[in-house]
Amino acid sequence: MVGVDASAEMLAVAGEQVDLGGVAGLVDLRHGDLRDAPVEGEFPLVTIPFRTLLHMETDRDRRAALATVHRLLAPDGRFVFDVFSPSDEDVSDTHGRWLEPRAGDLGARRLDLATRTLILRVRGETGDAEMSLAWLSVPEWREHLAAAGFAVESLYGWFDRTPWEGGEDSVWACRRNS
Ligand SMILES: C[S@@+](CC[C@H](N)C(=O)[O-])C[C@H]1O[C@@H](n2cnc3c(N)ncnc32)[C@H](O)[C@@H]1O
Numbered sequence: 107m108v109g110v111d112a113s114a115e116m117l118a119v120a121g122e123q124v125d126l127g128g129v130a131g132l133v134d135l136r137h138g139d140l141r142d143a144p145v146e147g148e149f150p151l152v153t154i155p156f157r158t159l160l161h162m163e164t165d166r167d168r169r170a171a172l173a174t175v176h177r178l179l180a181p182d183g184r185f186v187f188d189v190f191s192p193s194d195e196d197v198s199d200t201h202g203r204w205l206e207p208r209a210g211d212l213g214a215r216r217l218d219l220a221t222r223t224l225i226l227r228v229r230g231e232t233g234d235a236e237m238s239l240a241w242l243s244v245p246e247w248r249e250h251l252a253a254a255g256f257a258v259e260s261l262y263g264w265f266d267r268t269p270w271e272g273g274e275d276s277v278w279a280c281r282r283n284s
Contacts, residue, residue: 107132107133107134108133108134108135108136108145108149109133109134109135109136110135110136110137110139110140110143110145111137111138112137112138112140114137117135117136117137120135121135140154140158140171140174141162141167141170141174142170142174143174143178145178148178148179148180148181148183149178149183150180150182150183150184151183151184151185151186152175152178152179152184152185152186153185153186153187154171155186155187156188157188157189157190157239158187159187159189160189160190160224160239160241162240163221163223163240165250168242168250169250169253169254172250172254172256173254175254176254176255176256176282179282181282182281183281183282184259184279184281185256185279185280185281185282186278186280187277187278188265188275188276188277188278189241189242189247189275189276189278190274190275191241191242191243191244191274192217192224192241192274193273193274196274197217197219200215200216200217201216201217201218202217202218202219204216204227212228213226213227213228213229214227215227218238221238221240222240222241222242223238223239223240223241224238224239224241225237225238226238226239244261244276247276251278251280255282255283255284256281256283257280257282257283258278258279258280259279259280259281260278260279261276261277261278262277262278263275263276264277265277
């Protein structure tokens with residue numbers, strides 16, 4: 107398995123887990139950008155888990171990320187990723203104001219409808235950090251995937267494979283169609 111992340115700190119955490127799991131010989135961790143991943147070859151599975159694609163804030167970045175996946179995916183391989191888009195209720199509750207964290211949240215959050223981003227503020231020992239996640243709707247993701255040469259094989263509402271029925275989370279399994 108090859109793992110790519112743009113953060114050296116996250117790679118260090120992953121490296122600790124790899125050692126704890128006793129799988130060091132099976133995992134190759136690389137520092138790089140998923141829009142142009144420092145990886146060659148063809149893989150039966152390419153996954154961009156836990157909403158990471160939402161770090162792509164422009165269509166250009168999304169296209170670059172999907173083109174990289176297409177380059178690395180074996181002809182009969184699968185591309186699996188998950189994303190979210192906020193519900194209308196979440197939008198009306200949260201737009202423009204900070205909401206304090208609920209159980210399980212990373213930190214306070216605010217939605218910006220102009221840029222379609224969720225901004226998260228996380229309090230750490232050395233100060234506050236903010237990160238933003240740029241969402242798209244399910245039909246918009248379908249368009250990007252089709253343009254990048256992917257067919258959507260399954261669309262789930264969660265990792266337990268319940269079908270997607272319009273909820274905020276979506277988990278996608280795709281194949282190459284070109
Ligand atoms: C939700 S975390 C997922 C972490 C890890 N891949 C996992 O599966 O547990 C999102 C990760 O995306 C990384 N990231 C953000 N932008 C990136 C980029 N352009 N290229 C590569 N990694 C990126 C962040 O450093 C962060 O570790």
